[in-house]
Amino acid sequence: MKNIAFIMEHTTSRNLRNILLVYMLEVVTIFILIYSGYAKSVVPAILFLLMLFVWIHAYRIKKLVSQGTLNRILLLPIKRRSFMWSQLIFICASICLFLIILYTSWFSFHFLLSSDMTFQEILGLSYIVPSLNFLIPNTFIRFITLIIYVILLTVQTTELSLFIALKDKIGWTGNTVFFSWILVNDGVLTINDTFTLVCDMFMIVFIIFIFRNINKTIGFRQKKVKL
């Protein structure tokens, strides 16, 4: 744990400013969409911003590689997986904060821009906006699906960032694109509980697959040496 915290501190602190810029951009985008009456387009907009995220993380890891930081970390007498976990936790947190900002700005801007709406009315509206009802889960299955989706986005962003940084194809990146697409496409992921569960299973399989890819291809798996 100490090692993870140590690595995270040294690999991420320089790029916090860029990530904060994306959050500011997100708040401005949501404000503009609600103000101009295009609130229904909020999900495609935030998916576009999520792609910016991938780019920022890829740029960050690329810099780590080019400056030799990655090599120096790997030379330290610590578990090599610590680096992977530090990146996963950081990327996961950045995505989570992204969604938290989405929730807070979505509700608060509605309060500000339409004074006669109650919280329940805005919540009802959120259930109706296509795809947003997926991000604001009203059943336990949808809640679990959202958590799995965030984990999938995390491992996929990590994988893609490493792929870009190391200029090495380490896996198929189409699956997140696929799930993002069906999320945008009128919230089809929540069509019914059975379909949602099937999607969950697929996403878990993808997560395991990508996780193994990250673990194996970059060579973080520690070799046992027999003496």
Place this chain on the structure above:
Amino acid sequence: MKKIFLLSITIIIAFVGFAGYFLFLDKDFYTNLHDISGDNHVMDGITWKGYNYSNYDEYQVQLTSNKARIAIRDEGITSSQEDDVGVAYKQYYEHKEDDIISSMIYVDTCDYTNEDKENLNIRYALTFANATANEIYFLNTNLVGHSNEVYTLQKKTSSCQYKGGVPQYQYVEMYNQVDASENLHYMDISSSLDENNNYVSQGVPPVFLKKDDTTYYVMPITDEYTQGMVQVYQLTLHQKESNRYGRIDTIDFITLPENRIYEDMKIIDDNFVILSHTDTNLYINIYEKDGQSKREVVIPYVQRDENRKLRVYVNDDCYLLYDSEEVYVIDMKQGELKERIPLTLNGEINREDTTLYYTDLLYKNDMLYVATAHDKYVETFLVYKNQELVYEGELNMHVYDALITLNTYYEGYFIREE
């Protein structure tokens, strides 16, 4: 040293908390009736229930006074509440149009001539919800649905039906001879078969009431060109297997007075209420459940437009008849016309290109409540008192300039007091 790490962990936990928090929120949401004109206090004590289908979720809407509660149906709605709405549906909306696929005119031969057309009786092709698609029952009537002056027959060779290589019967199309392009008259019937020999029809179905799973009542809707004796038919279905019907018995249940135009029938408290009119009078005939005539109420009436059909709504001691432009409030105790209310609109929806769908009517405290849906997907409530519109309000969610509505029609009914 661990600032970012701790922050990350905190954010992840916060996100799980945020997302989980939505689970514990009230699944229902509330909205107010948005006034267009008038004071919404007139809606006090009025309850309206409806369904809405939107974005894969099904909503149940309940308007009590001027406050609407909208609930997602997959959560938070108990089965007893669903039954409650189901009862309301059965009680006030006996029309089960899903049960009937088509009504059309048939000829018993595939080689008919224009001279045959005088002998073409109206036959209805009926199919039942729990029967298979190919099981069609033909109900023969005594009615001739045309006159030589008005209609001409169009032969349609593609629709001849063969059985064992022998031509059996054929659908015919009837067009108005005066203006064949204006095929709007309600008795005009056109029908055809699709590639799979399924019936595709755009005909006017008869009034088709379902008493229970095996007993149905059919009354032809007539117009001024229909000749012959109008009868109410009782169909008794003998169930053969789980999803098929076997023998169907037809009884000429009620023979109705001649030379009238029959418009609507309802079963109310086991009585048959039949609505008809002539050029000068409007008749409400009430028959008991064994088919015996019980009562007839006659009201002076002049039909202004033959395309506007009258429909009956029941309201305790009053019957409400509406023809899209006017509502006739008939006091059934006194047997007289109590009020005649022209339907007018004040607000934005009062446009010529807007089609209004009247979903339900209610007469209470000398006020007429009208629930309408129109092509902007909004439920609009109109209240009339002393033949004047006193209130108009919409059930939707106005958010900034762009209107976000529940994006399908509401289907709903006023709840009557038991």
